[in-house]
Amino acid sequence: MKAKFLLASLAVALIPSLSFAAGGPEVKIVGTTADRTDVASLQRGARLFVNHCLNCHSAQYMRYNRLTDLKLTPDQIKQNLMFTTDKIGDTMKAAISPKDAKEWFGAVPPDLSVMARSYTTERLGAYLRGFYKDDTREIGWNNLVSPNIGMPHVLHELSGTNTVKATVFKADGKEVKDDSAAKALAQKAFIASNTMATFEHHVEKKDNKVESSYIVKTMVPGTDGRMTPPQFDVAMADLTNFMDYVAEPHKAKRIQLGILVMFLLSILLAAAIWLKKEFWKDVH
Ligand code: HEC
Known part of the structure; x- marks a missing residue:
C-alpha cells in the first residue's frame, strides 16, 4: 500500500x-x-x-x-x-x-x-x-x-489569464549571419524557456525572394x-x-495483464534455458 x-x-x-x-x-x-x-x-x-x-x-x-x-x-x-x-x-x-x-x-x-x-x-x-x-x-x-x-x-x-510573447529570429547578415544561425538562436531560446513554448518556421515568398524566419512564442503569466x-x-x-x-x-487492467504476461513469459524463458542446459549436459 x-x-x-x-x-x-x-x-x-x-x-x-x-x-x-x-x-x-x-x-x-x-x-x-x-x-x-x-x-x-x-x-x-x-x-x-x-x-x-x-x-x-x-x-x-x-x-x-x-x-x-x-x-x-x-x-x-x-x-x-x-x-x-x-x-x-x-x-x-x-x-x-x-x-x-x-x-x-x-x-x-x-x-x-x-x-x-x-x-x-x-x-x-x-x-x-x-x-x-x-x-x-x-x-x-x-x-x-x-x-x-x-x-x-x-x-x-x-x-x-496568460499572455504570449513572440520573438522572431531571422538572418540580418550582421549579428545573425545566415538562416542556420537564426535557427540555432531560436532553438536555443525555445529550449531555454521555462514556461510552455512553441517553435515555428515561417517561410514567406516576397518579390521572388524567399524569406525565412523562426518564431518562438513563450507563455507569460498574467493575472x-x-x-x-x-x-x-x-x-x-x-x-x-x-x-x-x-x-x-480498461487501460489500467490491460497494462496489469501485460505485466503479468511478461512475468509468466520470463518464467517460461528461464525454464527453457534450464531445460536446454539439462539436455545438452551429456552431449559435451
Ligand atoms: C463554451 C463552449 C466550450 C466549452 C465549455 C469547452 N469547449 Fe472545447 N471546444 C469548443 C469548441 C467550439 C471547439 C471547436 C473549436 C474549433 O474546431 O475551432 C472545441 C474544441 C476542443 C478540443 C479540440 C481541440 C483541437 O485542437 O481540435 C478539445 C480537446 C476540447 N475542446 C476540450 C475541452 C475540454 C477538456 C473542456 C472542459 C475543460 C472543453 N473543451 C470545454 C467549445 C467548448
Missing part, C-alpha cells in the same frame, strides 16, 4: 519537459502528469469534466453509471456529477445543441470520448494549459498548442486565478487523466 502511494506521488511529482510537433507548431510542455491508477485524481478530473466541458461537448461513449469504476457510488454520481440528465444509464450529453454551438463559436465542439487517444494525453494536457489572451481574435483567446482554435478559455477563472499555477497544473493533469480513462476505461 505504502509503495503504491509512493509510486503515485512520484508520478504526480514528475515534471516532464518534452516537445512534439504532431500537426501544429512544435510545442515544449512544462507541466505535471497524473497516474492512471490514482483514483482520487480521476475523481477530481471527472468533476472538472462534468462541470466545465459538458456545457459544450459530449462524451457519447461514456455512461454515467460507468463512473462506479472510479469508486463512486451511484448516489454520489447522481448528486455531484450529473447535470445534463437524471438517468444514470445515460451517456454524457452536451448541454448546448450542436447548432447553437456552431452559431456561437463558428465550429461544433467535437465529442470528447476518444479525444485523449487521438490527441495524446501530453498534447491534451498542454492544450488545456495553452490558452492565452489574444485581442486580435473575436473570441478574445488563442491557444499555443492549437492556434486559432474556436474554443474560448473556459477555465480562465481557475487559471488566471491570477482562483488556483495558483502549480494547482492549475495538477488540475489539468487530473482532467487529462480522466479523459484518458474515458477514452480507454
